[in-house]
Amino acid sequence: MSRLRTAALVGNPNSGKSALFNALTGARQKIANYPGVTVERKSGRMLLPSGEPVELVDLPGSYALDAASPDEEVTRRVVMGDFPGETAPETLVIVVDAANLEQHLVFAQELIALGRPTVVALNMVDMAERDGLALDADALAAALGVPVVPTVAVRRRGIEALGEAMDVAEQQDLSQRHLVRDLTLPERRLAARNIAKGAILAETAQRRWHAHLDKVLLHPWLGPPILFALLFVIFQAVFAWATPFADAIEAAIAALIALVEGTLPAGIVRDFVTQGVLTGVGSVVVFLPQIVILFAFILAMEQTGYMARAAFIMDRLMASVGLSGRSFIPLLSSFACAIPGIMATRAIADPKDRLTTILIAPLMTCSARLPVYAVIIGAFIPATTVGPGVGLQGLVLFALYFAGIVGAVLAALVLRRTATKGAASGFIMELPRYQMPLLRDLAIGLWQRAWVFLRRAGTIIFTVTVVLWVLLSFPQAGPGERQSEVSVAGRIASGLEVVVEPIGFNHEIALSLIPAMAAREVAVSALATTYAVDAADEDEAAAALGPRLAGDWSLATALAFLAWFVFAPQCLSTIAVARRETNGWKWPLFMVAYLFALAYIFAGITYWSAVALGF
Ligand SMILES: Nc1nc2c(ncn2[C@@H]2O[C@H](COP(=O)(O)OP(=O)(O)OP(=O)(O)O)[C@@H](O)[C@H]2O)c(=O)[nH]1
Numbered sequence: 325m326s327r328l329r330t331a332a333l334v335g336n337p338n339s340g341k342s343a344l345f346n347a348l349t350g351a352r353q354k355i356a357n358y359p360g361v362t363v364e365r366k367s368g369r370m371l372l373p374s375g376e377p378v379e380l381v382d383l384p385g386s387y388a389l390d391a392a393s394p395d396e397e398v399t400r401r402v403v404m405g406d407f408p409g410e411t412a413p414e415t416l417v418i419v420v421d422a423a424n425l426e427q428h429l430v431f432a433q434e435l436i437a438l439g440r441p442t443v444v445a446l447n448m449v450d451m452a453e454r455d456g457l458a459l460d461a462d463a464l465a466a467a468l469g470v471p472v473v474p475t476v477a478v479r480r481r482g483i484e485a486l487g488e489a490m491d492v493a494e495q496q497d498l499s500q501r502h503l504v505r506d507l508t509l510p511e512r513r514l515a516a517r518n519i520a521k522g523a524i525l526a527e528t529a530q531r532r533w534h535a536h537l538d539k540v541l542l543h544p545w546l547g548p549p550i551l552f553a554l555l556f557v558i559f560q561a562v563f564a565w566a567t568p569f570a571d572a573i574e575a576a577i578a579a580l581i582a583l584v585e586g587t588l589p590a591g592i593v594r595d596f597v598t599q600g601v602l603t604g605v606g607s608v609v610v611f612l613p614q615i616v617i618l619f620a621f622i623l624a625m626e627q628t629g630y631m632a633r634a635a636f637i638m639d640r641l642m643a644s645v646g647l648s649g650r651s652f653i654p655l656l657s658s659f660a661c662a663i664p665g666i667m668a669t670r671a672i673a674d675p676k677d678r679l680t681t682i683l684i685a686p687l688m689t690c691s692a693r694l695p696v697y698a699v700i701i702g703a704f705i706p707a708t709t710v711g712p713g714v715g716l717q718g719l720v721l722f723a724l725y726f727a728g729i730v731g732a733v734l735a736a737l738v739l740r741r742t743a744t745k746g747a748a749s750g751f752i753m754e755l756p757r758y759q760m761p762l763l764r765d766l767a768i769g770l771w772q773r774a775w776v777f778l779r780r781a782g783t784i785i786f787t788v789t790v791v792l793w794v795l796l797s798f799p800q801a802g803p804g805e806r807q808s809e810v811s812v813a814g815r816i817a818s819g820l821e822v823v824v825e826p827i828g829f830n831h832e833i834a835l836s837l838i839p840a841m842a843a844r845e846v847a848v849s850a851l852a853t854t855y856a857v858d859a860a861d862e863d864e865a866a867a868a869l870g871p872r873l874a875g876d877w878s879l880a881t882a883l884a885f886l887a888w889f890v891f892a893p894q895c896l897s898t899i900a901v902a903r904r905e906t907n908g909w910k911w912p913l914f915m916v917a918y919l920f921a922l923a924y925i926f927a928g929i930t931y932w933s934a935v936a937l938g939f
C-alpha cells in the first residue's frame with residue numbers, strides 16, 4: 325500500500341489548529357484558549373470530499389520557522405521534512421486568526437514562500453465579526469496567491485469547503501506564487517500589514533479606535549510608563565480626595581466619644597467604651613474613604629479591560645524574574661488581600677511557579693496596610709506639594725507600594741535560583757474588549773469591598789482591640805507609673821522591646837506588634853488604645869492618633885515602622901492559607917522567617933540611615 329498523502333496544520337499559537345484538526349478528523353485533541361496547548365506532533369486520518377484518505381498532522385503553534393523553543397522546533401522539523409522517519413507534508417493548511425490577521429500573516433507568508441501546495445484557513449471569522457470586522461477572503465487569496473477558506477472551527481463552519489480546497493491543492497500552479505521567498509522579517513511585517521488592510525471589507529469605527537488604543541497602551545516603550553503614571557495618579561488621589569471624608573468620620577467618632585462621656589459615669593465601663601471600642605476601632609474605620617477610593621480605581625481598571633492589558637505589559641518583566649504573567653492576577657489580587665491572592669495561584673500549572681508566587685504574595689501591599697501607612701504618613705509627612713499636582717504624601721504612599729513590589733521582584737529572583745529553582749513557563753492571555761465601566765457594577769463592587777473592611781473592623785479588629793484594652797488596663801498603674809508600662813500587655817511588650825529597640829522601635833510599637841499579628845490594621849487601633857489608656861486627662865484621651873504620634877515619635881522611628889510593615893508577615897490568616905495551599909508547615913514557616921528577617925533588616929537600615937541624616 326502506498327503511503328498516504330500528508331497535510332499539516334500550521335500557524336501561530338492559539339489560532340485554532342487543534343480545533344480544526346478535531347473538526348476535520350473527528351479526533352479529540354485538547355484545545356484551550358491559550359497558546360502552547362499543543363506541544364507535540366499529533367496525527368489523524370481524514371477523508372477528503374473526493375474520497376482520498378489523508379494523514380493530517382496537528383502541530384504546535386509557532387511564530388516563525390527559525391523559532392527557538394522545543395515545541396516550535398517540532399513544528400519546524402515536521403514542516404521541513406527533518407522529522408525522523410517522516411517526509412515533509414505535501415499540503416500545508418495554514419491556520420490564521422481572522423481577528424488578528426496582521427500578526428498571523430507574518431508567519432503565513434514564510435510558509436507560503438516554501439512553495440508547497442497550500443490552503444489558508446481564515447479561522448475565527450465569528451470572533452472578527454463580533455468585533456465589528458468583516459474580511460474579504462477573495463481579496464486575501466489574491467494577495468497571498470493561495471486559496472483562502474473562511475472557517476469557524478468550533479462550529480464546524482467552512483470545514484467542507486476547506487476539505488474541497490485541500491482536495492485540489494495538488495493542482496495549484498506554484499509559478500503563480502508571489503515572490504515572498506526572500507522577504508526579511510521587517511519586510512514581511514510591512515507586507516502583512518498591507519495585505520491585512522487590503523482584506524478588510526468593513527470595520528466599525530469602534531474596532532478601529534480600540535486597535536489604535538491598544539497600539540498606544542500596549543506599546544513596548546509607551547505602555548509601561550503609562551501604567552506607571554496611572555498608578556501614580558491613583559495613590560495621589562487616595563490622599564487628596566479622602567481627606568474631607570476622613571475628617572468627617574473622625575469628627576463623628578469624636579462626637580460619639582463626647583456623647584458617651586456625657587452620659588456614662590466615669591469608671592471602668594466608660595473607659596472601655598471610649599478608649600477600647602471607640603478610639604481603637606474608630607482609628608481604623610477612619611481609613612474607609614481611602615480604601616474605597618483605591619478600590620474604585622482598581623475596579624474601574626478591571627471593568628474597562630485595562631487590567632488584562634496591564635498583565636500583558638507586566639508579562640515581560642515577570643519573565644525576567646523567572647515568573648510568568650500567570651502570576652500577575654494572583655499578585656494583583658494580593659493588593660486587596662493576600663488570602664484570595666494565594667488561593668488564585670491554583671490557576672498556575674507549574675508547581676514551582678505557584679510556590680514562588682505564594683511566597684511573594686504577602687509582599688504586595690494589601691489593603692490592611694493602608695491604615696498603617698496612612699496614619700504614619702498623615703502624622704509625619706507634611707501635606708505639601710513637590711511639583712504641580714504632586715503631593716508629597718501620595719508620593720510616599722506610592723513609594724511604599726513600590727518598595728513592596730521591588731521586594732517581591734528581588735525575592736522571586738533569589739527564590740527562583742535557590743528554593744524554587746526551575747524554568748519559567750510562557751504566558752499570553754486573550755485581551756478582552758474595552759468597555760465603559762457600568763456605574764452599577766462599580767457601586768456593587770465598592771460596596772462589597774467597603775463591607776469587607778467594616779466587617780473586619782467590627783469583628784477581628786474589635787475583638788483584638790478589646791482584649792488588648794483589658795490587658796492594658798490591669799493591673800492599674802499607681803501614681804507616677806504609666807499604664808502602658810505596668811499592665812500585663814505592657815510587661816509583655818517590654819520583653820519584645822529589647823528585640824526591636826535596635827531598629828528604633830519604642831515601647832508603644834512593641835505593644836502594637838503582637839496584636840497586629842491578627843490583622844495589620846490592629847497596629848493602628850492598638851496604638852490608639854495605648855495612647856488613650858496612658859492619657860493624663862479626657863481631652864488628651866480624645867485627641868486624634870496622628871498628632872499624638874507626631875509629638876511622641878522621631879521621624880526615624882516612624883520611617884522604620886513603615887519599612888517594617890512593607891515586609892513583615894503580620895497576618896495569621898495568610899500564614900494559615902499558605903499552609904493549606906502548600907499542604908504543610910514547611911513553606912509557610914519559611915515564608916514567615918524570610919519576611920520577618922527582611923522586615924527587621926530594612927526597618928533597621930531605614931532607622932539608622934534616617935538617624936545618620938539627622939531626622
Ligand atoms: N469563536 C471561535 N473560537 C475558536 C475557533 N477556533 C478555535 N477556537 C477557540 O480558540 C482557542 C484555541 O484553539 P486551539 O485549537 O487550541 O488553538 P491551537 O492553534 O491549536 O493552539 P496551540 O496548540 O496552542 O498552538 C480554543 O479556545 C478554541 O475553542 C473559531 O473558529 N471560533
Ligand SMILES: [Mg+2]
Nearest residue numbers: 341342361362
Ligand atoms: Mg493546538
